Amino acid sequence: MASSDVQLMLEVKQGDEAAFELLLQRYRTPLCHFLSRMVRDPALAEDLAQEVFLRVYRARKDYQPSAKFTTWLFRIATNLALNAIRDGRFRKSEDSLDERREGEDGESVAFEVPDGHPGAEQHLIDEDRAAMIRRAVLSLPEKQRAAVLLHKFHEMDYEDIARILDCSMSALKSLLFRAYETLRVQLAPMAASAKAGGSRGGVGGSSS
């Protein structure tokens, strides 16, 4: 049977580097997915994911298994992401320029003449849809964004998400509600066209 996260972390605390390696293998991808959806810049997302593992490693001697390991891990990741986003706001407006450029690219892609081979057109449409969804989520206030991502992609209880975001349960429900209200306005054109596609299960819980 695979060791639990807490058990592995306690082994890391004892100086077992192989246990750290196992935790890295287990959480490298979900953390990178979460952070790449949280911040605009993919390189920054990967840097932040590295930073999360560094922080875990540095904190190993003080580790106490009081909370779920994933709650602790994603709390570090969320705080690093929120700080990076807030820091970025004080820098020059490069970010918004990039965003505009990305937006223009996204739109021009949609009207490009397909290059003839079957499936190319569909591929372009899919790319455009993904870009629209990404833009809509990135436009949410960062705490709402984190709530939506943790709820939708990381199979977490409301209690755990509230702990990660350092807010009450009712504040979390309100964050999620406001985020979905914004998304339903922003993605209204897509949602209308998706009606034909039918439902694919519940609101939360699809694994990244």
Added chain:
Amino acid sequence: MMNCEKMERELIAYLDGRAPASLRREIDLHLATCPACHARAAEFQQISNLLDEFPAPDPSPYFDARLRNRLATEPRRSWWSVWLPQPRLALATAALLILGAWVSTFPPDTPPPAPVQAEEEFRMIKDMPVLENYDVLANLDALSEIAAD
């Protein structure tokens, strides 16, 4: 008794199947009689389905190598306590950390500088008297703090 305002708080937990059975029944009753909440529930469900198409790249193939590189420059805690009273050694650690971060920014197809070169640079930084300054240490400590807000 369920009303539109209470629905706002509970709708998502209803849609994701995590609301308890008694609450579900109340919400079902409300949805059957309130077109506004019914429409909103359908749209939230669509938004959730759309989010399934939100792409996320996997970690780069260099992720582990970069991380190991950074971890290798981390002091082992048992030594750290011995080093701390000695600013020169603590600074050398800081220099190594910075050097490690710098090396890790190399594009993957560029070979990192030879160890000899790194060692020379390390010695150079270590011997710079101007760097013997506790401010650097204070900044290192600040780096390890994460504020939630």
